[in-house]
Amino acid sequence: MFDLLITDARLTDGREGQDIAVLGDRIAEVGAGLAARGAQARERIDAAGQLVSPPFVDAHFHMDATLSWGLPRVNRSGTLLEGIALWGELKPTLTADAIIERAMAYCDWAVARGLLAVRTHVDTCDPRLLAVEALLEVRRKVAPWLDLQLVAFPQDGILRYDPARDKPGCTDSAFDLLKKALDLGVDVVGGIPHFERTMDSGRESVRLLAEEAARRGLRVDMHCDETDDPLSRHIETLTHETQRLGLQGRVNGSHLTSMHSMDNYYVSKLIPLMAEAQVSATANPLINITIQGRHDTYPKRRGMTRVPELLAGGVEVAFGHDCVMDPWYSLGSADMLEVAHMGLHVAQMTGEAAMRQCFAAVTEAPARILGLEGYGVAPGCFADFVLLQARDPIEAIRLRAARLVVVRRGRVVATAPRQASTLALDGRPASVDFMIRRPG
Ligand SMILES: [Zn+2]
Numbered sequence: 262m263f264d265l266l267i268t269d270a271r272l273t274d275g276r277e278g279q280d281i282a283v284l285g286d287r288i289a290e291v292g293a294g295l296a297a298r299g300a301q302a303r304e305r306i307d308a309a310g311q312l313v314s315p316p317f318v319d320a321h322f323h324m325d326a327t328l329s330w331g332l333p334r335v336n337r338s339g340t341l342l343e344g345i346a347l348w349g350e351l352k353p354t355l356t357a358d359a360i361i362e363r364a365m366a367y368c369d370w371a372v373a374r375g376l377l378a379v380r381t382h383v384d385t386c387d388p389r390l391l392a393v394e395a396l397l398e399v400r401r402k403v404a405p406w407l408d409l410q411l412v413a414f415p416q417d418g419i420l421r422y423d424p425a426r427d428k429p430g431c432t433d434s435a436f437d438l439l440k441k442a443l444d445l446g447v448d449v450v451g452g453i454p455h456f457e458r459t460m461d462s463g464r465e466s467v468r469l470l471a472e473e474a475a476r477r478g479l480r481v482d483m484h485c486d487e488t489d490d491p492l493s494r495h496i497e498t499l500t501h502e503t504q505r506l507g508l509q510g511r512v513n514g515s516h517l518t519s520m521h522s523m524d525n526y527y528v529s530k531l532i533p534l535m536a537e538a539q540v541s542a543t544a545n546p547l548i549n550i551t552i553q554g555r556h557d558t559y560p561k562r563r564g565m566t567r568v569p570e571l572l573a574g575g576v577e578v579a580f581g582h583d584c585v586m587d588p589w590y591s592l593g594s595a596d597m598l599e600v601a602h603m604g605l606h607v608a609q610m611t612g613e614a615a616m617r618q619c620f621a622a623v624t625e626a627p628a629r630i631l632g633l634e635g636y637g638v639a640p641g642c643f644a645d646f647v648l649l650q651a652r653d654p655i656e657a658i659r660l661r662a663a664r665l666v667v668v669r670r671g672r673v674v675a676t677a678p679r680q681a682s683t684l685a686l687d688g689r690p691a692s693v694d695f696m697i698r699r700p701g
Contacts, residue, residue, distance in 0.1 A: 263289060264671055265644065266302035270313035272638055273620065273654055281313060283644040286670035290640055304673075306666055312649045312657060314620075315637050316377035316667070317597035320543045320627035321482075321515050321581025323589075324381035324399070324409070325392035326351075328363040330586035341487070341552045344589035348416065351588065352387060353427070360395035361402075367585065368403045370595040373675045375647030375664040377407050380482065380581075380631050382414035382451055385439045388428035393442045406669050410631055412482050413442040414451035419469065420462045436469065443477060450474040452483035454495035455519075464498045471502035471512075480632065481512040482543075486519035489553055489564055493519040496540075497531060503538040510539040513630050515581070517542055517566040518553050528567065532574035541630045542571050545583035546604035548590055568608040572618060579627035580604040580619070597623040598661045605658060613655070620654035644671035650679055652696070660695055 265283035272279055272291075280295035281288060282302065296305075332351055336343050371379060383396045393413075400409040415422060415435050422435040433441070443450065452470045454463035467483065474481045481503075486493040496514045503512040514535075520528060535542070544566050553564020571578050580600050585593035593599070605611065605619040628636040635643040651662035660680075667675035681694040 263300060263302040265304045265306070265668070266296060266300055267306050267308050267313060267646075267648070268296045269310055270308035270648070271310060271652060273312065273314050273624070275653070277310070279313075281638065281646070283668075283671045286644055287635070288638065288640055288642050288644050291638060306648065308648055310652065311665070312651050312653060312662075313638060314375075314647050314649060314654070314657070315624055315628070315642075316645050316647055316669075317375050317623050318378040318579075318627035318631060318633065318636075319371075319376055319582050319597060319600075319623070320380050320513070320579035320630050321545055321583050322379050322381040323584055323587060324364045324367060324379065325360055325383050325396060326587040326589075327367045327585050329588065330591055335591070336588055339551065340555050341589065344587075345416065347588035348384075352384070355391055357391055357395040357398075360392055361399055364396060364399040365402065367595065368399070368407050368409075372406055372667060372669070373664065373677070374595045374597065375649075375667045375675070376595050376597055377645055377667070377669055378410070378628065378631060378633055379407065380410040380412060380449070380627070382412040382482075382484070383442070383447065384416040385413050385442045386415050386417040386422045386424075386435055388424045388431045388433065388438065390438060390442060390445070393445060393447060397446055406674050408631075408633065410449060411447045412449040412451040413439045413447045414484070415439050415453060418453055418457045419466050420457050439470075440473065443473070443479070449480045449482050450477075452481075452485075454483065454498070455486050455488050455490075455493050456484075460493075463495050467495055467498045467502055471499070471506055471508065474511075475506040475508060479511075481508060482515055483513075485514040485517055487516035488519050489522050489556065489562060490519055491522040491524060494523075494527075496520070496535070500531075500534050500538045500540050503540050512538070513541045513543055515543045516545060516549065518549055518564045520566045521553070521562060521564050528570070532567075532571060532576060535571070536575040541577035541579070541626075542566060543579045543581045543627070543630070544568055544604060544608075545581045546607050547593065547600060548583040550603065550607050551590065563607050565604075565607045568604065568622075569610060569615065577626050577629060578622055579630050580622040581627070596661060598658055601658050602661060616655045616658065620658060645669050650694075656696070
């Protein structure tokens, strides 16, 4: 007797008519005809030929700032620098309770969207480490339904930020604060080399932070080269430090937008070095397309990193959401299909295989970058998956498909009704669901 049996599912690899049997919090069996052969279960869900995908994973987010839109005021220019300034105005007024409440509300949205793992950066440039304490609490609270991975993120730069500015007499350096956050249990080492005062101090920050990660055996995920400056090449240093310190497979460069504007010859050397060091990349399409190119008139650069070229060069690439209703971005609703949809358009990844890669960039790829255990729709994996109102990954992206059922550790944690519109047109169908149906 199984605990849960999903029947007649399509999987992301194209297999049809699959039944998924769950025992406890794990997937016990996947295959055609389990139900027909008499498999019994306490609970049964008919997928009716629709797609069952492993859950969405967000490789790059800022949960300490999410849902703070309009506090204390909105970002009038919509630029990155006004966003950072606005966050600086908001920070002194934050309370742990308010951060926890907003983050918990966001996690509710995430679960409803089938987004069950999030890597979030948490600002450590605060002598109180208020957001760190708050998000450690959130990580504990949401653990039954969502994997939250925390990155120690020095928003104002470990060499540029002086904690005594916010707390007179404070003797900690910004680097000390980041190390304290790691001592408290933050999972990953972050950084922001392009925000340090000079290229040299940017390089120095990468070296210090990578060495700290190597000492502690932690993963690294830096905001790296989030600029249109083609000479911002901190990804080169990050890749070199990964090789030098033996951190292969544990380091991610987030944004890498300068790569959009770099010299082609230089990139032809850089991408193979990244692949060799197994450095992964996370693009944030919704944010890159709205924040980059702001100093351009026309032509106006898209600014997103070179996703198809990185993939072709053997580099793992994820798409992150980065922001939802915060000082940098006023929109969003925890929908990783919206992220994939934008990434697909900005990168012009409209070929069939490329569209499937965009779906993988919000599921399998970030799962590998986060190092998630037991991820996937296969026997032995955790029983975490999403039933989508779509027949394949491409249709899921096209429709930003409804998450009909979300399962976490074998338990249904969210449901949504099928999306359809009722029509009142003489001689036409009574409803539409935006899917093509061809006879035969
Ligand atoms: Zn970010």
